[in-house]
Amino acid sequence: DADVTQTPRNRITKTGKRIMLECSQTKGHDRMYWYRQDPGLGLRLIYYSFDVKDINKGEISDGYSVSRQAQAKFSLSLESAIPNQTALYFCATSDSGYTGELFFGEGSRLTVL
Amino acid sequence: GENVEQHPSTLSVQEGDSAVIKCTYSDSASNYFPWYKQELGKRPQLIIDIRSNVGEKKDQRIAVTLNKTAKHFSLHITETQPEDSAVYFCAASKPGSARQLTFGSGTQLTVLP
Numbered sequence: 001d002a003d004v005t006q007t008p009r010n011r012i013t014k015t016g017k018r019i020m021l022e023c024s025q026t027k028g029h030d031r032m033y034w035y036r037q038d039p040g041l042g043l044r045l046i047y048y049s050f051d052v053k054d055i056n057k058g059e060i061s062d063g064y065s066v067s068r069q070a071q072a073k074f075s076l077s078l079e080s081a082i083p084n085q086t087a088l089y090f091c092a093t094s095d096s097g098y099t100g101e102l103f104f105g106e107g108s109r110l111t112v113l
Numbered sequence: 114g115e116n117v118e119q120h121p122s123t124l125s126v127q128e129g130d131s132a133v134i135k136c137t138y139s140d141s142a143s144n145y146f147p148w149y150k151q152e153l154g155k156r157p158q159l160i161i162d163i164r165s166n167v168g169e170k171k172d173q174r175i176a177v178t179l180n181k182t183a184k185h186f187s188l189h190i191t192e193t194q195p196e197d198s199a200v201y202f203c204a205a206s207k208p209g210s211a212r213q214l215t216f217g218s219g220t221q222l223t224v225l226p
Contacts, residue, residue, distance in 0.1 A: 040218055040219070042119070042217055042218040043157070043216040044216070045213060090156065100147075100206060101147070101162075104156040104157050104158070106156050
């Protein structure tokens with residue numbers, strides 16, 4: 001089945017370390033997103049990309065960067081991790097049609113000590 | 114930007130009873146309102162959505178209603194079952210090439226046997 005795959009699924013790191021979360025998809029979708037989930041805050045958009053040459057900031061992009069290496073790959077980087085970036089991170093994809101349904105990956109749980 | 118408020122944050126119901134989750138949105142231009150279900154340890158998945166040209170949509174035991182004048186929409190689950198226990202997120206988006214979704218903070222629904 002076509003899917004959205006995230007690696008790593010779990011990561012524990014220390015303050016100040018650089019971390020990369022990777023996302024790949026076999027759905028053939030153009031649009032890719034990175035969301036952050038915190039208890040009581042829902043899902044908040046970090047960055048999104050509509051094609052390989054398109055990168056857009058979401059509502060909480062500070063402290064994060066992204067790279068769209070190919071249509072199927074979208075990575076999220078924390079250049080210098082801090083404890084309040086401890087969260088569950090989701091990659092998602094959608095097609096460019098009107099529906100806009102998001103297809104999420106399984107999530108990457110990041111803990112910054 | 115858009116702001117989506119979701120209530121209640123937690124909801125417990127007896128199996129077989131109905132559950133209602135309510136959301137309000139701030140941007141009158143929003144015209145697409147999906148609901149996502151996230152089971153424990155799983156990824157969010159779309160369960161139903163509604164567009165502003167209709168007032169109600171049903172799919173078996175779930176329904177969504179929309180009141181554009183009051184800018185609120187609700188998820189109704191009838192004859193609840195244990196497998197309905199999950200976190201439910203509402204979201205809103207408006208027309209345009211971005212079609213970013215703004216999510217509510219989530220409702221933890223527990224169906225008691």
